Amino acid sequence: MQSLLELAPLLAFFLAYYLRGLYVATAVLMVAMLALLALDWLRTRRIPPLHGVSTALVLLFGGATLLLHDKQFIQWKPTVFFWLLALAFLCSSWLGSRTLAERLLGAALAEHLQVSERQWRLLNLWWVLFCVLLGALNLIVLRYFSEAVWVALKVGDSVLTLLFVLGQVLWLATRQPRSPAKASSS
Numbered sequence: 001m002q003s004l005l006e007l008a009p010l011l012a013f014f015l016a017y018y019l020r021g022l023y024v025a026t027a028v029l030m031v032a033m034l035a036l037l038a039l040d041w042l043r044t045r046r047i048p049p050l051h052g053v054s055t056a057l058v059l060l061f062g063g064a065t066l067l068l069h070d071k072q073f074i075q076w077k078p079t080v081f082f083w084l085l086a087l088a089f090l091c092s093s094w095l096g097s098r099t100l101a102e103r104l105l106g107a108a109l110a111e112h113l114q115v116s117e118r119q120w121r122l123l124n125l126w127w128v129l130f131c132v133l134l135g136a137l138n139l140i141v142l143r144y145f146s147e148a149v150w151v152a153l154k155v156g157d158s159v160l161t162l163l164f165v166l167g168q169v170l171w172l173a174t175r176q177p178r179s180p181a182k183a184s185s186s
C-alpha cells in the first residue's frame with residue numbers, strides 16, 4: 001500500500017504531462033507531493049525524511065519552474081535529489097550506529113536474511129554509487145535527448161531503483177550462511 005502511495009505523485013505527473021504539458025505536470029506534482037505528506041502525517045503522525053526532502057525539492061524547483069517559466073529547474077530536481085541522497089548514504093557510513101542502507105532495508109530483510117555489518121557497509125557504498133549514476137544519467141538525458149525522453153526516464157528511475165534493490169536482495173541471499181540441514185544434504 002505504501003509503495004502505491006509513493007508512486008501516486010509520479011503517476012499524476014505523467015498523466016498531467018501527457019494531457020497538458022510540463023508546466024501543468026509540475027504544478028500537479030507539487031500538489032501531489034503535498035498530498036502525500038498529508039497522508040503520511042494522517043496515517044503515521046510522522047513524515048518520512050525521504051518524502052520530506054523530495055517534497056521540499058519539488059516545491060523549490062517546481063516553484064522556480066512555474067515562476068520563471070523555465071523547465072530546466074524541474075528537470076534538475078532529480079539530479080539534486082539523487083546527489084543529496086548519495087551524500088546522505090555516504091555520511092551515514094560515519095554517522096550513527098547503522099548505515100542508511102541498513103535503516104531503509106534492514107526491517108524488511110531482518111527476518112529473512114542475516115546481514116553482517118561489512119555487507120551493510122558494502123550495500124551502502126553501492127547506494128552511493130547508484131545515486132551518483134542516476135543523477136548523472138538525468139543530466140545526460142537533459143543534455144542529449146528530448147523532453148519526452150526525460151519524462152520517460154522518470155519511470156526508468158523507478159524501474160532501475162526496483163531492479164537495484166532486487167539485485168541487492170539476491171546478492172545478500174547468495175551470501176547467507178548454510179544451515180546444518182542444508183549443508184549435510186549437499
